[in-house]
Amino acid sequence: MLKFEHVSKIYKGxxxxxxxxxxxxxxxxxxxxxxxxxxxxxxxxKMINRLIEPTEGAIYLKEKNIMEMDPVELRRKIGYVIQQIGLFPHMTIEQNISLVPRLLRWPLEKQKKRASELLSLVNMTSDYLHRYPSELSGGQQQRIGVLRALAADQPLILMDEPFGALDPITRDSLQTELKKLQQKLNKTIVFVTHDMDEAIKLADRIVIMKDGEIVQFATPDEILRNPANEFVEEFIGRERLSQVQPHIQTVDQIMNPAPVTVTPNVFLSEAIRLMKQKRVDSLLVVNRNNKLEGYIDFEMIDQKRSQASRVAEVVEKDILKVETGTFVRDTIQTILKRGLKYVPVVDHDGRLVGIVTRTNLVDVVYDSIWGNDTEGIAQ
Structure with missing residues (x-):
């Protein structure tokens, strides 16, 4: 897809x-x-889309030297997302998303259909199409910036610290959405970041640079297990939990496969009895096909018990979940950043298969740090 051959950039003087x-x-x-x-x-x-041109060497996009391509046509074949988002305030969301397809002279109906399809991929309804950027939150605006880069179905997307200005929770959510989008649409993404946690969570491979040169180019696990030198060790942080316990990789290996669940039609009185019996303060809500629909807890029931009788009337559907195969390191970061007690684990069809709790993670961390050596703790 993309190849650099002896590429250098030298500024005069x-x-x-x-x-x-x-x-x-x-x-x-x-x-x-x-x-x-x-x-x-x-x-x-920036050399990839010729916003900056290389001084030496060659860059190939699908085996074609980019310096032999018209720069405007090149940029229309490459999606680009920046930290400042760059949405046009006088354009609607639909017009912002459809900017490049419009320049490529797509039929109007095709533009509208593409914008609506893309919004659904990030769980935003078509109602947003006719709003303006000022009517959206920072996280929603950033989603639109990402969708605009995907609108013309370009195979290559460049992202320059796109989530750097967002709060940690919104940033974590958008990282998860972006990774799912990338895998679903099979896009090649080049992503610049200064956040090692972000790189580890998102990347298939990471390029670590210093003084204009590549120090290490490898998968996150390879870098964490075998850092190239002391600079890489210091840069990624010696304390990272993911460097230890290499046999523990995904949530499937540490999750509790039997979380306590309830269906929407159950009476609240029965849900409370189940909580008491299982000694838990919340229940995951699933439908007949075991698809996760949300959760309820004792506080929610207590607040609405005078006006509700069944689980379906109080269920909170906004629940963070992870899919099977998700790396433990990412789940640790999510739980710590958001202060969560647990994270449900679902399969690719949204069916509940388990739950990862803070206790599960404490066990991993404990074994990672102390192993079988408890003498140091006693001392």
Whole structure:
């Protein structure tokens, strides 16, 4: 998909901002560039769509040298998302999403259909199409920025710290959505970040740069297990829990496979009896096909018991969940950032298969840090 051959960028009278880059990115890969400020990661990204042109070497997009392509046509073939989002305030959401398809002269109906389809991918209804950016939250605006980059179905998307200005919870949610979108649509994404947690969560492979050069280019697990040198060790953080217990990879390995559940038609009095019997303060709500619909807890029941009689009337449907195969390291970060007690685990069809609790994670952390050596704790 994308190849760098001995690429350098030299500014007049300055040192090399990027020096002799050689790397290859495969179709459908999520590649993160990371490194300290001034390492050359953003310069590298901007050379891909010729916002900055390389001084030496060649960059190939699908085996074609980008310097032999018309720069305007090149940029229309590449999606681009920046931290400032760049939505046009005088345009509706539909018009913002359809910007590139309109430049490519897509039929109007095709533009409208594409915008509506993309909104549904991030759980936003078609009602948003006729709103303006000022009517949306920061997280919603960032979603639209991502969708605009996907609108013309470009195979390659560039993202320059797109979530850097968002609060931690919104950022975590958008990271999860973006990874799902990328896998579903099989896009190749080049993503610049300064956040190692973000790179580890999103990337298939990570490019760690320093002083304009690549220090290590590998999968997150390879980097965590075998950092190339002391700089990489210091940069990723020696304390990261994911470096230990390499045999524990996904939530499937640590989840409780029998969470306490209830169906929507159950009376609240029965739900309370079940909580008491199982000694829990909340229940996951599933339908007849075991699809997760939400949760209820004692406080919710107490607040609405005078006006509701069944679970369906009080269920909270906004619940964070992870799919089977999700890395434990990502779930640890999510639980810690959001202060959650647990996270349900579902299969690809949304059926509940288990639950990961803080206790599960404490066991992993305990074994990671102390192993079988309890003498140090006693002392």
């Amino acid at each position: 300055q040192k090399r901002a990027v020096n002799n880059l050689n790397l290859q990115m495969n179709e459908g890969e999520f590649i993160c560039f990371i490194g300290p400020s001034g390492c050359g990661k953003t310069t590298t990204m």
